[in-house]
Amino acid sequence: MIELSQQPERAVLVGLNTGDPDTDALMDELAELAETAGAQVVATVVQNLPVPDNATCIGSGKLAEITDFCKNNEIDLLIFDSELTPTQQRNIEKAAGVRTIDRTLLILDIFAQRARTGEGRIQVDLARYRYMLPRLTGQGQGLSRQGGIGMRRGAGESKLETDKRHIRRRIYALKEQLKELETRRAGQRERRRKNGMATVAIVGYTNAGKSTLMNALTDAGVLVEDMLFATLDPTARALKLPDGRTVMLVDTVGLIRKLPHHLVEAFHSTLEEAARADVILNVCDLSSPEADEHLRVTRALLEELGCGETPVLAVFNKCDRLADPAALPRDGLCISALNGAGLDRLLAAVAQALPPTRRRVRLLLPFAQGGLAAYIRKNGTVHAEEYRPEGLWLDCTVDGYDWDKWKDYVIESNSAGESIT
Numbered sequence: 001m002i003e004l005s006q007q008p009e010r011a012v013l014v015g016l017n018t019g020d021p022d023t024d025a026l027m028d029e030l031a032e033l034a035e036t037a038g039a040q041v042v043a044t045v046v047q048n049l050p051v052p053d054n055a056t057c058i059g060s061g062k063l064a065e066i067t068d069f070c071k072n073n074e075i076d077l078l079i080f081d082s083e084l085t086p087t088q089q090r091n092i093e094k095a096a097g098v099r100t101i102d103r104t105l106l107i108l109d110i111f112a113q114r115a116r117t118g119e120g121r122i123q124v125d126l127a128r129y130r131y132m133l134p135r136l137t138g139q140g141q142g143l144s145r146q147g148g149i150g151m152r153r154g155a156g157e158s159k160l161e162t163d164k165r166h167i168r169r170r171i172y173a174l175k176e177q178l179k180e181l182e183t184r185r186a187g188q189r190e191r192r193r194k195n196g197m198a199t200v201a202i203v204g205y206t207n208a209g210k211s212t213l214m215n216a217l218t219d220a221g222v223l224v225e226d227m228l229f230a231t232l233d234p235t236a237r238a239l240k241l242p243d244g245r246t247v248m249l250v251d252t253v254g255l256i257r258k259l260p261h262h263l264v265e266a267f268h269s270t271l272e273e274a275a276r277a278d279v280i281l282n283v284c285d286l287s288s289p290e291a292d293e294h295l296r297v298t299r300a301l302l303e304e305l306g307c308g309e310t311p312v313l314a315v316f317n318k319c320d321r322l323a324d325p326a327a328l329p330r331d332g333l334c335i336s337a338l339n340g341a342g343l344d345r346l347l348a349a350v351a352q353a354l355p356p357t358r359r360r361v362r363l364l365l366p367f368a369q370g371g372l373a374a375y376i377r378k379n380g381t382v383h384a385e386e387y388r389p390e391g392l393w394l395d396c397t398v399d400g401y402d403w404d405k406w407k408d409y410v411i412e413s414n415s416a417g418e419s420i421t
């Protein structure tokens with residue numbers, strides 16, 4: 001049998017240096033993104049220019065140079081680091097004679113390749129349609145023209161879907177589907193809250209090791225890969241803390257600089273849910289020279305989502321990669337999700353950061369549960385008690401993390417999660 005292997009698209013990366021000291025790091029990241037999407041990076045061009053050119057982003061001389069290079073090196077694709085306006089994109093394509101995309105479309109495309117579940121698909125398609133909508137104006141082009149690498153997949157697949165009205169209808173339908181899923185998720189969240197279970201969210205830059213940490217702490221078995229955006233859909237698993245409390249640990253989508261705003265919008269509820277957790281673990285890859293910048297990007301997004309007073313713990317992962325232990329940051333939690341180093345300290349820090357969850361409940365304990373009654377008298381506050389024919393009736397305030405011990409005997413409870421002290 002003959003295997004038909006698809007040749008990777010040969011790409012040239014194009015960036016503008018407007019004086020941003022991060023330009024090199026951004027271009028390296030763009031190369032990683034391009035490779036993740038399945039392209040082969042043949043060359044990288046950066047032009048120093050204080051402001052992008054209105055018509056072609058880069059200057060006309062540079063564009064002519066790139067055009068020559070494309071002709072002589074069988075280039076299929078130009079990938080710009082800055083977001084291109086629809087006009088710039090058309091002008092560049094026309095001049096250079098090769099398909100031209102920007103970082104935004106590249107990321108959208110990777111998300112489209114990665115989306116596995118229904119919800120991920122809906123979120124990605126929504127983002128892609130919103131990106132496309134203003135780019136269809138007066139073009140008479142099929143949507144397939146708008147796809148990125150691997151454009152046969154996902155939202156750009158149907159040639160028929162060419163008119164704006166149709167896209168608007170799709171956007172509306174996707175939003176409705178998303179709303180339904182969000183309602184379902186809100187229900188789950190509410191049930192957890194009623195059970196007095198706190199949530200701990202793992203957030204951070206893509207490839208920081210979030211899913212590896214999730215797997216190290218629980219039996220979630222989330223896919224771990226050395227690639228960008230391995231995870232799109234949140235996974236939640238129960239996690240027992242050293243103080244006996246059980247919390248819900250949530251692993252979620254990774255972040256990146258210049259995350260397309262359409263994606264932030266589409267993934268808003270996923271990200272917001274993480275930002276609403278009781279404790280947030282901001283995980284970064286300590287072995288990356290960009291670790292501090294990665295922490296900052298995550299912090300900025302969390303602030304944008306209004307995480308407010310929520311405790312955020314900076315977690316420096318992959319410490320096993322550091323040859324010199326003296327180089328470890330002193331005031332952070334250094335862990336290796338891979339070999340387990342520092343995980344005990346991390347869990348202790350989580351337990352400490354969690355708000356105490358005292359709850360007032362009324363219990364009816366069978367007489368056989370005398371031990372539990374003694375435990376509650378010792379560790380909780382008993383407001384009133386009565387011996388009834390069916391058992392011991394208790395009105396008491398107890399620690400929420402002991403829930404497992406007495407949940408079967410609750411006959412009345414205040415709105416759970418609220419702390420009564």
Ligand SMILES: Nc1nc2c(ncn2[C@@H]2O[C@H](COP(=O)(O)OP(=O)(O)OP(=O)(O)O)[C@@H](O)[C@H]2O)c(=O)[nH]1
Binds near residue numbers: 213227255317337
């Ligand atoms: N050396 C080392 N490698 C790690 C560690 N934690 C994770 N990795 C590796 O880092 C890569 C990315 O890990 P993931 O857990 O998929 O990262 P993630 O943050 O979930 O990434 P996205 O889902 O793509 O955002 C994998 O190759 C892991 O094996 C660690 O503590 N030490």
Ligand SMILES: [Mg+2]
Binds near residue numbers: 212
């Ligand atoms: Mg992951």
